[in-house]
Each structure stands twice: as structure tokens, then as C-alpha cells.
Amino acid sequence: xxxxxxxxxxxxxxxxxxxxxxxxxxxxxxxxxxxxxxxxxxxxxxxxxxxxxxxxxxxxxxxxxxxxxxxxxxxxxxxxxxxxxxxxxxxxxxxxxxxxxxxxxxxxxxxxxxxxxxxxxxxxxxxxxxxxxxxxxxxxxxxxxxxxxxxxxxxxxxxxxxxxxxxxxxxxxxxxxxxxxxxxxxxxxxxxxxxxxxxxxxxxxxxxxxxxxxxxxxxxxxxxxxxxxxxxxxxxxxxxxxxxxxxxxxxxxxxxxxxxxxxxxxxxxxxxxxxxxxxxxxxxxxxxxxxxxxxxxxxxxxxxxxxxxxxxxxxxxxxxxxxxxxxxxxxxxxxxxxxxxxxxxxxxxxxxxxxxxxxxxxxxxxxxxxxxxxxxxxxx
Amino acid sequence: xxxxxxxxxxxxxxxxxxxxxxxxxxxxxxxxxxxxxxxxxxxxxxxxxxxxxxxxxxxxxxxxxxxxxxxxxxxxxxxxxxxxxxxxxx
Amino acid sequence: xxxxxxxxxxxxxxxxxxxxxxxxxxxxxxxxxxxxxxxxxxxxxxxxxxxxxxxxxxxxxxxxxxxxxxxxxxxxxxxxxxxxxxxxxxxxxxxxxxxxxxxxxxxxxxxxxxxxxxxxxxxxxxxxxxxxxxxxxxxxxxxxxxxxxxxxxxxxxxxxxxxxxxxxxxxxxxxxxxxxxxxxxxxxxxxxxxxxxxxxxxxxxxxxxxxxxxxxxxxxxxxxxxxxxxxxxxxxxxxxxxxxxxxxxxxxxxxxxxxxxxxxxxxxxxxxxxxxxxxxxxxxxxxxxxxxxxxxxxxxxxxxxxxxxxxxxxxxxxxxxxxxxxxxxxxxxxxxxxxxxxxxxxxxxxxxxxxxxxxxxxxxxxxxxxxxxxxxxxxxxxxxxxxxxxxxxxxxxxxxxxxxxxxxxxxxxxxxxxxxxxxxxxxxxxxxxxxxxxxxxxxxxxxxxxxxxxxxxxxxxxxxxxxxxxxxxxxxxxxxxxxxxxxxxxxxxxxxxxxxxx
Numbered sequence: 014x015x016x017x018x019x020x021x022x023x024x025x026x027x028x029x030x031x032x033x034x035x036x037x038x039x040x041x042x043x044x045x046x047x048x049x050x051x052x053x054x055x056x057x058x059x060x061x062x063x064x065x066x067x068x069x070x071x072x073x074x075x076x077x078x079x080x081x082x083x084x085x086x087x088x089x090x091x092x093x094x095x096x097x098x099x100x101x102x103x104x105x106x107x108x109x110x111x112x113x114x115x116x117x118x119x120x121x122x123x124x125x126x127x128x129x130x131x132x133x134x135x136x137x138x139x140x141x142x143x144x145x146x147x148x149x150x151x152x153x154x155x156x157x158x159x160x161x162x163x164x165x166x167x168x169x170x171x172x173x174x175x176x177x178x179x180x181x182x183x184x185x186x187x188x189x190x191x192x193x194x195x196x197x198x199x200x201x202x203x204x205x206x207x208x209x210x211x212x213x214x215x216x217x218x219x220x221x222x223x224x225x226x227x228x229x230x231x232x233x234x235x236x237x238x239x240x241x242x243x244x245x246x247x248x249x250x251x252x253x254x255x256x257x258x259x260x261x262x263x264x265x266x267x268x269x270x271x272x273x274x275x276x277x278x279x280x281x282x283x284x285x286x287x288x289x290x291x292x293x294x295x296x297x298x299x300x301x302x303x304x305x306x307x308x309x310x311x312x313x314x315x316x317x318x319x320x321x322x323x324x325x326x327x328x329x330x331x332x333x334x335x336x337x338x339x340x341x342x343x344x345x346x347x348x349x350x351x352x353x354x355x356x357x358x359x360x361x362x363x364x365x366x367x368x369x370x371x372x373x374x375x376x377x378x379x380x381x382x383x384x385x386x387x388x389x390x391x392x393x
Numbered sequence: 394x395x396x397x398x399x400x401x402x403x404x405x406x407x408x409x410x411x412x413x414x415x416x417x418x419x420x421x422x423x424x425x426x427x428x429x430x431x432x433x434x435x436x437x438x439x440x441x442x443x444x445x446x447x448x449x450x451x452x453x454x455x456x457x458x459x460x461x462x463x464x465x466x467x468x469x470x471x472x473x474x475x476x477x478x479x480x481x482x483x
Numbered sequence: 484x485x486x487x488x489x490x491x492x493x494x495x496x497x498x499x500x501x502x503x504x505x506x507x508x509x510x511x512x513x514x515x516x517x518x519x520x521x522x523x524x525x526x527x528x529x530x531x532x533x534x535x536x537x538x539x540x541x542x543x544x545x546x547x548x549x550x551x552x553x554x555x556x557x558x559x560x561x562x563x564x565x566x567x568x569x570x571x572x573x574x575x576x577x578x579x580x581x582x583x584x585x586x587x588x589x590x591x592x593x594x595x596x597x598x599x600x601x602x603x604x605x606x607x608x609x610x611x612x613x614x615x616x617x618x619x620x621x622x623x624x625x626x627x628x629x630x631x632x633x634x635x636x637x638x639x640x641x642x643x644x645x646x647x648x649x650x651x652x653x654x655x656x657x658x659x660x661x662x663x664x665x666x667x668x669x670x671x672x673x674x675x676x677x678x679x680x681x682x683x684x685x686x687x688x689x690x691x692x693x694x695x696x697x698x699x700x701x702x703x704x705x706x707x708x709x710x711x712x713x714x715x716x717x718x719x720x721x722x723x724x725x726x727x728x729x730x731x732x733x734x735x736x737x738x739x740x741x742x743x744x745x746x747x748x749x750x751x752x753x754x755x756x757x758x759x760x761x762x763x764x765x766x767x768x769x770x771x772x773x774x775x776x777x778x779x780x781x782x783x784x785x786x787x788x789x790x791x792x793x794x795x796x797x798x799x800x801x802x803x804x805x806x807x808x809x810x811x812x813x814x815x816x817x818x819x820x821x822x823x824x825x826x827x828x829x830x831x832x833x834x835x836x837x838x839x840x841x842x843x844x845x846x847x848x849x850x851x852x853x854x855x856x857x858x859x860x861x862x863x864x865x866x867x868x869x870x871x872x873x874x875x876x877x878x879x880x881x882x883x884x885x886x887x888x889x890x891x892x893x894x895x896x897x898x899x900x901x902x903x904x905x906x907x908x909x910x911x912x913x914x915x916x917x918x919x920x921x922x923x924x925x926x927x928x929x930x931x932x933x934x935x936x937x938x939x940x941x942x943x944x945x946x947x948x949x950x951x952x953x954x955x956x957x958x959x960x961x962x963x964x965x966x967x968x969x970x971x972x973x974x975x976x977x978x979x980x981x982x983x984x985x
Binding site for chain 2: 523525530605606615616617618619620621623624625626627628631632633634636738739883886887888889919920921924925
Binding site: 059 | 574581901902905908922950
């Protein structure tokens with residue numbers, strides 16, 4: 014392209030992770046261009062619920078990233094208008110003594126890692142969520158869990174980056190990477206070559222394809238999830254509420270269908286009902302079996318929902334990585350290429366911290382977190 | 394004797410096979426719902442069950458499409474405000 | 484005893500009880516298939532042959548439609564008919580399809596080897612200031628009130644929009660004793676013979692073009708012209724004049740409509756300066772063509788295309804086959820073309836479904852020729868009644884674009900101008916247009932045009948509705964159970980050979 018000067022950084026992917034990277038980079042005064050073959054937030058972000066959770070993370074690198082991210086989302090929420098940032102809190106419930114014992118152990122470990130986690134007796138559950146089924150055994154309240162509207166968050170971050178000089182090219186597909194020896198020096202598109210000092214792979218479920226262009230394998234796969242959306246309701250669910258077995262479903266490597274009840278209200282009215290996880294490629298067909306299970310789970314937690322209509326259902330594809338950790342940072346196999354991908358279902362929550370770490374990596378600053386657990390060349 | 398149902402405490406006559414919405418319009422009632430966000434009045438718009446603008450409460454069930462729901466003797470029909478689910482607000 | 488609204492004893496499921504669905508069901512049954520007809524309506528006929536709910540109220544004096552009578556008889560004698568039963572999704576299952584339905588009897592599941600979708604269309608709408616006031620109806624809504632319920636919704640009624648459907652609505656009002664206070668057609672309908680002569684071909688069907696087709700087409704044009712002339716004549720006798728190149732550009736009132744602003748339109752539907760005037764009225768019937776209901780087909784993965792009128796429609800071949808084996812479509816879902824075309828396409832689709840299942844069927848040449856003629860005519864109609872871009876200038880910033888979620892024109896514009904939305908799905912996700920009860924059926928066309936700067940946009944991106952109709956979570960969770968329908972309820976299926984009561 015002859016009409017514009019080379020960018021310092023090209024970010025591939027205009028989802029929330031790419032948007033957060035672009036904003037953090039632009040704030041450091043770098044010239045950033047975001048390219049996406051689709052529209053802004055047209056992939057996983059547009060199908061996300063916008064959860065910013067610490068409650069579902071076991072102590073370890075992902076929890077540390079989540080904590081870092083929450084701090085940055087709070088700042089973003091205070092800086093950018095209208096992203097529906099809401100510190101709603103999370104309530105995790107157990108329906109058996111055994112499940113409660115496991116949940117209590119998890120919460121204790123999370124507290125040791127600096128997460129606020131308050132045990133709730135069966136009676137106390139009703140105080141937090143009056144419509145919860147009366148026969149649940151107990152739960153844990155996580156006051157730090159929060160939410161944003163993911164599309165608005167991505168779009169506002171990109172708009173804020175644009176005010177700092179960043180450019181966005183939706184509908185522009187990257188067809189190859191420019192190389193100089195091992196080094197990645199830009200991207201190839203139908204409108205020509207776009208040179209840049211660094212390239213950030215924030216391509217979500219397609220991140221593996223981008224990595225392939227640099228001949229650096231990255232085992233990111235789509236993991237399908239369905240969400241049921243109810244008719245608009247007044248506030249009937251205050252927090253994000255899910256069952257203790259949700260974490261197990263996230264952590265499993267099983268490709269077959271996992272479902273676990275996740276229920277939450279939205280500012281706009283509808284209640285969102287998840288969750289399902291299955292690795293079936295990009296199969297977009299509806300699964301009635303999954304929808305039935307989601308409905309049954311939701312009613313198990315909130316019997317009042319039995320009389321409420323589902324008016325919409327949608328599916329999305331999470332960028333799954335085999336060890337359930339994202340891939341963040343420079344790729345030693347291809348200098349100039351950085352990855353910001355593989356966040357599975359936690360991409361909205363982890364985006365703010367990821368953007369911060371990417372900006373630090375690009376500018377050779379000391380990162381806020383040890384990046385070794387997220388390194389791109391860790392897979393066999 | 395004309396068949397009627399009850400709309401907010403007053404009898405509304407209907408002809409066999411008529412919908413609740415049609416009977417209300419025939420009785421001069423054009424609006425029986427207020428919207429969630431702006432509180433605007435609404436009634437029948439598409440008349441064939443597609444637009445969901447004519448939602449109404451029938452025998453305690455909110456969000457019934459008045460344009461499709463057959464009128465029946467002694468139904469308890471009430472106007473609907475907002476989501477129609479105020480009773481489950483927490 | 485009523486049976487469960489579920490079964491696996493049928494070969495073919497037909498979805499939709501309008502002209503195309505009735506014809507498809509009848510044709511498939513005549514070819515020896517066991518057919519179940521699932522109809523969201525209360526009685527066979529659909530929106531076009533809308534049965535009067537009052538059994539003895541054929542006041543319009545028109546003879547009962549012979550095709551309709553023939554198809555109703557066929558459906559009653561050889562097809563299992565389920566009224567008030569809505570299909571919420573169809574999934575491909577082993578050796579066929581599973582249709583998941585909802586209705587007063589609860590959830591019902593039907594397993595069949597082939598499916599004919601004849602789901603019809605609804606009035607297409609364009610937002611304008613005041614269009615959400617009570618007393619503003621879709622043209623089809625007024626027609627339904629008149630024909631099905633015997634209700635004239637007001638005293639001073641204005642009919643407006645575009646398309647040939649406005650005329651029968653206006654005539655219906657005349658017949659009901661309420662001549663419209665005005666009929667405003669945004670286009671120039673007088674042009675359609677020119678359109679037909681200037682661009683006659685339909686490339687995809689050109690191989691069927693014969694002299695016979697030309698004669699069919701001429702017959703079709705003559706019949707339609709005579710019908711239109713009859714309508715205009717009836718209106719004229721009652722002092723009602725159809726004003727071409729005029730539109731209702733705003734409705735006024737606080738709790739209900741009290742008046743409208745009518746203006747003369749320029750070539751692209753911009754308002755001719757100084758032409759706006761106020762017309763007092765208590766009711767508006769407005770429609771801008773029709774939007775086909777395609778979501779069951781798109782849910783199955785069927786290929787779609789943009790039709791000449793800008794609608795997303797299902798792509799079919801000469802046998803009404805979609806891109807999904809075993810799935811056939813007929814009627815408005817393939818492109819808005821009217822009841823007559825629907826019947827022809829339904830007869831072909833029903834035969835094709837039977838042929839797919841190994842039944843011997845004949846393919847009368849006349850049937851295929853007739854479809855060609857009617858399709859050619861329908862395309863000409865679309866060219867005569869386009870939606871021009873000027874309507875976007877009628878909007879005010881506070882005009883509600885999405886009625887359900889109450890999203891204004893200014894909010895939709897901000898999603899485009901400030902947040903970079905370039906398609907209707909992005910606007911939807913950013914502003915909630917199309918996320919409410921109607922799932923974008925009312926605002927989808929308009930939002931697409933707003934975001935794409937008047938171009939058709941990408942309607943497929945928002946036309947996927949995995950739930951084609953709302954389903955109660957309790958019903959969804961429990962799945963198909965025993966029928967809850969009480970004996971003698973309106974939801975009893977009419978079995979083949981079973982005489983309808985009354």
C-alpha cells in the first residue's frame with residue numbers, strides 16, 4: 014500500500030483481545046493498524062456474555078492473569094463510556110454436600126491467592142439470589158466477578174485507539190505474512206503488503222491459521238458453545254450464578270459435549286443461559302439436545318424460569334488451547350510475531366490484561382506477569 | 394346474550410372465533426401495553442403474530458399475543474406494563 | 484381421543500397452511516405419501532385465503548375460491564392437519580428430519596423423510612416518525628382484522644406504502660363500509676407493462692422459455708391487469724383515488740394516531756419540497772412489500788439469495804429442491820410472488836418430495852410453464868414497486884427503528900458512525916436492534932438498508948433464528964411428552980378421512 018506510512022504494529026483480529034492490544038499499544042504512542050477479515054467483534058466476542066471472572070479460575074497463571082485483567086477492566090470501565098461495566102459479583106452454588114466440600118476447598122485456595130470468596134450457607138443463598146432453588150446445599154459469593162457488554166467493549170476500545178491514531182481495517186483478510194529471514198515484517202493482503210515492526214496474532218479461533226502462515230504451529234481449535242436467551246425480564250437474577258461443576262467442564266479435555274448450568278441477568282432484560290462445550294469444528298447447526306439440557310439446568314437453579322420463554326439461541330466458537338491457558342507474548346520461532354490468543358471462553362475477561370502484557374512485550378518493558386506459562390512454543 | 398370477556402374490570406363483547414385483540418379494537422381499545430424502556434403505548438401492529446407488539450396478560454399469563462389468542466367467555470384479560478413479569482422482580 | 488401432537492408415521496411434513504403448503508400437501512398425498520401439515524394458523528388458508536372466523540360472513544359476495552376449496556377438501560381427506568402448531572426448529576436426523584413444534588398441546592416432535600417449507604411472508608415495514616403509535620397497523624394486519632375477525636379498525640383510515648397488496652386492502656375497507664380517507668402508493672404502478680416488456684427474461688429459468696410460456700405470461704398479465712382495474716374501479720365508484728408517488732412520511736398523536744403527514748415523492752423517494760400536507764385520520768394501514776420467513780430453511784443450511792425486491796429468499800431448482808437434500812420450499816419463501824405462484828410451486832414441491840421418496844409422479848408441462856410465467860410476472864412486479872432510499876430522510880433522530888428494544892435512528896446511526904458497524908449484525912450486537920420479541924422481523928430490512936447506505940446489506944447475517952418461535956423453558960426442558968390437549972380442543976389434529984366438526 015502506498016498511501017500510508019508503515020505501522021509500528023499490526024494487530025490481526027478486531028475482537029476484544031485485538032481491541033485491547035490495539036488500545037494499549039496506541040496509548041504508548043505506537044502507530045497501530047487493526048485488520049480483520051470480518052467486522053469488528055464478529056467472531057467469538059460477538060457471541061460472548063462478557064464475563065470478567067475470577068471465580069472460575071483455580072490458583073495459577075490464569076488466575077493471576079484474570080486478576081491483572083480485572084484491575085485493567087475497572088480502569089477501562091471508568092475511562093470508556095457505555096460498555097456496561099458492572100461489578101455484579103458471582104455466586105457459585107452446590108447441590109450436594111460433596112459438591113459443596115469441593116467448592117469450599119477451591120474457594121479456600123482462591124482466597125490464599127488473593128481472591129475474595131465468601132462462603133454462603135443454604136439460607137444465605139436466598140439473600141443473594143431470592144429465586145434460587147430452595148434445596149441447594151450452599152455456595153460461595155465472589156464479589157469481584159464483573160461483566161461488560163463485549164461488543165461495546167471491543168468497539169469502544171477500537172474507537173478509543175482510533176482517537177490515539179490507530180487505524181482499523183474490517184473486511185480485510187490477511188493472506189500471508191511478510192518475512193525477512195525468520196523475522197515477521199508485516200502482513201500480505203489483497204490490497205497489497207502492509208509492512209510493520211511487529212505483528213500481533215489476535216485471530217481468535219483462527220489464530221492457528223495465522224501461526225501456520227509463519228510456519229509456527231499453534232494448536233488452537235474451536236470449541237462450540239450455545240447460549241439460550243429468554244424474553245426480556247425485570248431483574249430476577251442479580252449475579253452471575255453457576256454450579257460448582259462448571260469449573261470441571263471448563264478444565265476437561267474431553268471433546269464430547271459438556272454442559273453445566275450458568276445463568277445471569279443482563280442490563281437489557283433477558284436472562285442468558287449457558288453453558289455447553291464441545292469440539293465439533295465449526296459446525297453451526299443447532300443442537301436441540303444441548304438446548305434442552307441448558308433449559309433443564311437453568312430451571313434446576315431457578316425454578317421460576319420454567320414459565321419464561323426462550324426467544325433466541327445462538328452458538329459461538331471459543332478458541333480452545335489444549336492446556337486451557339492462553340498464548341501470550343513473542344514467538345521465539347518467528348521474531349516480530351506475537352500471539353494473543355487461545356483464551357477459550359475467558360477471552361473477554363482476560364483481554365484487558367492480555368493487551369497490557371502485549372504492549373509491554375512489544376516495547377521490551379518488564380511484563381506485569383511471568384509470561385513463561387503462556388509461551389507459544391510450549392506445545393509438544 | 395353476547396359473549397364477553399373481562400378486560401381490566403369491564404366486559405368486552407366478542408364474536409365466536411375473534412381474537413382478543415380484534416375484540417378489543419372493535420370495542421374501541423387500541424392500546425393495552427406500555428413498553429419497557431420508554432413506557433410508550435402499544436397495541437396490534439402486524440395482526441398476524443409476527444411483531445409481538447400486542448402482548449397482553451390473559452388469566453395471569455403475561456406476553457400473550459392478543460392478535461392470535463382466541464377470545465373466550467370469562468377470560469380475565471389485563472393490560473401489560475413493561476415485561477409483564479413485575480411480580481418476580483428481585 | 485386426541486393423540487399426542489407427535490409421531491413418526493408420516494413420510495412428508497409440510498410446514499405452512501397457505502396456498503403453497505396446501506398445494507404441496509395435496510400433491511404429495513396424491514402421489515401416495517403419508518403427509519402431515521403443520522400450520523401456525525387456526526384453519527387452512529394462510530394469510531391469503533384467510534378464512535372468515537365467522538362461518539356465514541362471506542359478505543364480499545365473491546365466489547369461494549375454487550382452488551382453495553379443492554385443496555381444503557384434499558387436505559381434509561388425505562392429510563393429517565395440525566392447526567395452531569408452530570415449528571420452532573428442524574434438525575437433520577437419521578434418514579430424514581425431526582421437526583420440533585410448539586402449540587397449545589405442548590411440545591410435539593415429528594419425524595419424516597422429507598420436508599416442504601411453505602412458511603409464507605409478512606408485511607415488510609419501514610420506520611417513520613410515529614409508526615409505533617397505536618392505530619398504525621401493517622396493511623396485512625388491517626386485512627386480517629377485516630377478513631378474519633370482521634373488525635374495521637377505525638373510521639378514517641389511510642392506506643399507504645407500496646405494492647399491489649394495498650389495493651385489495653383498500654377495497655376490503657370499501658366493502659366493509661369504511662372507504663379509506665386516502666390511498667398513497669409510493670411508486671408509479673402504471674409502469675409495470677413497460678417493465679415486463681423491457682426486461683422479460685429470467686436467466687435462471689431461460690431453458691424453459693417457449694412460445695407456450697409467452698402465452699401463459701400474456702394470460703397472467705391480462706388477469707392481473709383486469710383484477711387491478713376492478714380494484715381501482717371499485718375505489719373510484721366510492722370516491723377513493725389512489726395517489727401514486729405519495730407516501731405517509733409521519734404519523735402524529737400522543738396516545739394514538741390522530742393525523743399523518745402525506746408528501747409527494749421524487750424519483751428516489753425524497754420529499755418534494757412544499758408538498759407535505761396533514762391528513763386527519765384515526766388509522767393507518769401501511770406496507771412496503773413482504774418479507775419471506777426463511778429461518779427454518781436457513782437453520783437447515785439451505786442456500787439463499789437476494790431477490791429482486793431485496794428480500795432474502797431460499798434458492799431452489801426446477802423441482803423446488805433446496806441445496807439441502809430432502810428439503811423443498813414453495814411459495815413466498817422462494818420470492819414473493821402471490822398465491823397463484825404459491826399453488827404452482829406447492830404442487831411441484833409436493834410432487835418433488837414424493838419423487839424423492841421413490842413415488843411415481845408426473846410432471847405436467849403446463850405446470851412448469853405456468854410457474855415460469857408467474858415468476859416472470861412476479862419479477863416485473865418487484866421492479867415496479869421497489870423501495871427507494873429516500874425513506875431514510877423521513878426518519879428523525881428519535882424515531883424508533885427497532886420497536887421491540889426501542890432503539891432509535893440516532894442510536895443505530897451512532898453504531899455505524901462512531902463504532903464502525905458495517906453490517907446489520909454488528910448494529911444488532913451493538914444496539915440491540917432485532918434482539919427483542921420479534922427477533923428483527925419488523926426492523927431487519929430497514930436496519931440493513933440504514934447500515935449499508937441504502938444497499939441491501941447482509942440479511943443472511945441476521946436471518947438465522949435457531950428458535951423460529953419463542954418456546955417456554957419448561958417445555959424445552961421437558962421435551963416431547965404426552966399431549967396435554969383436552970378432548971375436543973381446537974388443537975386436535977384432523978386425521979385423514981375425519982370430517983371436520985361444524
